[in-house]
Amino acid sequence: MQLAGQLWGRMQHFAVPEIQAMLKLAKQQVLPWFCPLTSNLISPGGSLLLTLSGHSLYVSAVALTPDGKKVISASADNTLKLWNLETGEDEWTFQGHSGSVNAVAITPDGKRVISGSSDNTLKLWNLETGKDERTFQGHSGSVFAVALTPDGKRMISASSDKTLKLWNLETGEDERTFKGHSDPVLAVALTPDGKRVISASHDSTLKLWNLETGEDKRTFYGHRDYVRAVAITPDGKRVISASSDSTLKLWNLETGEDERTFYGHSGSVYAVALTPDGKRLISTSHDSTLKLWNLETGKDERTFQGHSGSVFAVALTPDGKRLISASSDRTLKLWNLETREDERIFNCHSGFVLALALSPDGKRVISASFDSILKLWNLETGEDERTFYGHSGPVLALALTPDGKGLISVSHDRTLKLWNLETGKDERTFYGHSGSIYALALTPDGKRVISASYDRTLKLWNLETGEDERTFYGHSGRVDALALTPDGKRVISASYDRTLKLWNLETGEDERTFYGHSGRVDALALTPDGKGLISVSYDRTLKLWNLETGEDERTFYGHSDSVYAVALTPDGKRVISTSHDRTLKLWNLETGENERTFYGHNGLVYAVALTLDGKRVISASNDNTLKLWNLETGEEIATFTGEAPFFCCAVAADGVTIVAGESSGRVHFLRLENV
Template sequence: MNSEESLDITDTKFLFDLAEKYLEMKDKTSARCAYLNLLMLDPDNEKARQGISDLTGEKYIIKEVGHSDAIFCAIWLSDGVHIASGGADNTVLVWHYPSGRIVRFFDGHNSTITALARHPKMPILASGSESGLILIHNVFTCKKKAIEDHHGKITRLLWSPEGKRFISCSSDGTIIIWDETFDPLFILKEHRSPILDVKWSPGGRYLLSYSADGVMNVWNPRTGRLVYRLEDMVSKIYYADWSPIGDKIVTASADGTVKIFDIKLRTPQILGRHDHIVSHAIWLRSDIIISIGWDGKIVVWDPFRMQKTRELGTHIAPIIKATVSRNEKFLITISLDRTIKVWNLRFFKHLINFKGHNHMISYVDWHPNQGKILTASWDRSIIVWDIYRQEREQVLYKDVNTITALDWSQDGKILAVGYSDGSMSLIDMSTMKIISKKKIHNSMISALSWNKDSTLLASASADASIAIIDPQKNVILCKNKIFDLNINSCRFNPKEDVLI
């Protein structure tokens, strides 16, 4: 990273000064981002609250920071001490490692985060979403830029190895090559189906793209010209990888075949077969290809002899994720049963199993320069694993207490807020501060209602109970289970203290 690496990412004065600077530049989006991140670190900062209000008209009260839904992607940033994550809650979080603290929060997407990419040298992060929106974030300075040129789900984002080109591809069938300032250089439109991935060739001479209809295109990224077009209309391609010298491509297909394409001859050769979908085919070295399938098998092939040399091992469930370490010493495979297996590729043997997630594992990424991986899951957690020490090193997880019910007092001075854990807060709207918080129910609060003079507050819950609270004394006057099933609503009569 550059000199920005020496900055303190949690310096609130630095963030406030940045927000003021962005306002002078009339960059309201970046100013709002800086204010929000300042308030995440210092929730009672009145200057930032006022700044948000002046900028957007929003009255900032409080924000629970963490993922409230499944994490679909997570990556190490290039400094190796920060992790970015995104998912179904439309937000991107940046975590400090190893403290586990959330140090940045980026909103702005209106749909699920489907792709993340790190700049190889700068503290810059790109996020793409289901809607086709791409946001570029400077992790240190909160500077933001929106790119809205795609019209379908972003399927892949990546930078060139030196960081001078940025690539985006989408389910709309387009690939866009951007310069360092994120101005489009080339828009590539030769695909007619959703693009699954793009990959730089060894040395960066070519760019490979492949789509769900079996089309693979090889591009010259300096001119935007289509150089080679390869087609496999019989087998739906799931994965493709370059040979080490960039003259051939290996593919993994839905029909269980592993094929090799010579980019000049364009005619495929079948290397071998699995009993089910092949999810990955990795060209490890000139004489070694590894294929991984939904049949749970990991197979090693010799591309010169066009034959299978060994079966490395198996999972008992379909293998959905696989990645090789940067030094090519280790292979990670992940199956639907949430088992992570580590394989030694020098001796071709199984090393260790890891298990720790409670839901499907959605992403895996190697540390930039250490023998560690992170895995992200639908259970909203990220786990860091140390391969050399063969242990789980850290779990990054922040439980988010989501808001499930709201109601104003009759005079509009107090806001009652119900949460997913059964607790309730009262907020003074003149100061925008929480004046009390109390656990009321054992499950989600589904409804809140003030009586006619705001001396009583009723709450309903998914635990099938109703509670009556004295808001002045912050005490529960009574709580009763009314039904055997969830209670969805409750309401005081506007003229008398009768509750329905």
């Protein structure tokens, strides 16, 4: 069913007549399918040789046997696995740890393996029998790293208890403890002569220790964030460190000098490996790339990969021809929906980009970031026209005033700010909340704004005077969502305290509290006539409320887990919900009937979007798929499988172009064919 889509996703860029002929033939199928508009999946004939699947949670570490024929993996599922690299077979699973396995090292003879775990222990395993030969106890925190001495008789472990320990493999004795770091120790490496050890820490430093005396011989300062990995050059004279500050550094072990800094990654650098000749370095990063560096010149010789991190937000230009995406890779991208080309990258933030707002004319975009700043970008030139400094915490949400001249931002620093888009001036800061602000809503006249906070209150602010006109008290849990009635006179709030409240903006009166949910309320939607309210909850239900009477007119039961998202059909008569239970459900708002359940996903469903005619629905799931459904029959019309969980999806104005964001950072452009 997916053959045509997979072929187009992986091979359309091959300028080979036979392949192009095959793709044209595949496109002639008569069944509905998602046709990728770009080569959006891993191509055949590349460097990927084998994928080893079997762990039930993420893989933390790997080590190769000396003969290079097998690999050991360590996982957060509390196990290690021994894999055959020729066949891909899982030859052995090592069970015994009661916490995630974070580190692994193989003895020089290739017969035994050491593991370090979040259960505060290390274990010595026999690779032939799978037997747990010895458990090393002594750390008071998780073991993050382990390294063996060249003779294979001793090992050094690094722990969250801020220490390193030297162990005798035969006796299990804790021979020495190395104290000096002020935060957890994340990585460790031994010099080739086995006489010195380098440790890397959460305290942003590296330390050089004498293995025999335990003396702290040198501390290396320079990184601005956690140091996550280290590697020593074959001659034992220099060390490379990788950090959460997105850089690598080359240090002289004798002098402590920072000889070179390698810039280029846009996320934390997690791991490093030296080529055997010691001349080049490979690094891996949270930005989802690998880089090959020349150690002498510091040059980034090659990047192995759009986006290199999760996509958090998307916005379409008013003409529907271009799309802006915001990512954890700290960038925005401008995409041409017609050509699928990445027209421009906006790269200046030093933190995740969390929110976007487009100017009414569609010519500029404002971005908000974890780095506490906002930026105004010109979409045509890519120019960073203005940076808005002032917040002291991550910026979580944005709203433009109706005239497009002012911008309101809310932050983790507990404030709102009103900015002049032309001057960049912070015209007003709204102080008053005692907790992070999660939601905001502008009144239709653009003169006032309502904010909702972790401090359990809402506030009504006058944008002209900055005055806190009113504080709405009543919730006993944080307020996560807001919805204004169409006349702009009342606001509905949804809270962790399991209630909704209807507030009169003029009097501040809590006109009505809606009781009934037994779990936090996560999202709200008003019916088109403004008389009804739909809420979805962690308690696995949806509710339809009468705004005037406060009556719970209907509860929609049927989901077996938390409800995440809702979408109303264009006529306002039915609602679609998505859930952690891996299904979508179509509900009749008048009767409360569950008209249809859409089965097919094998992971939680994050997002839902309706086509403009209201006849079909697209769902996005962490099972790595997008699905197209017939709303009337419940039939699964087509499926597209990506290579990572899908977080978001949107339908373009033509009704057949689909844009979807993956956790890997890919933005997929697909066209519905034969629909």
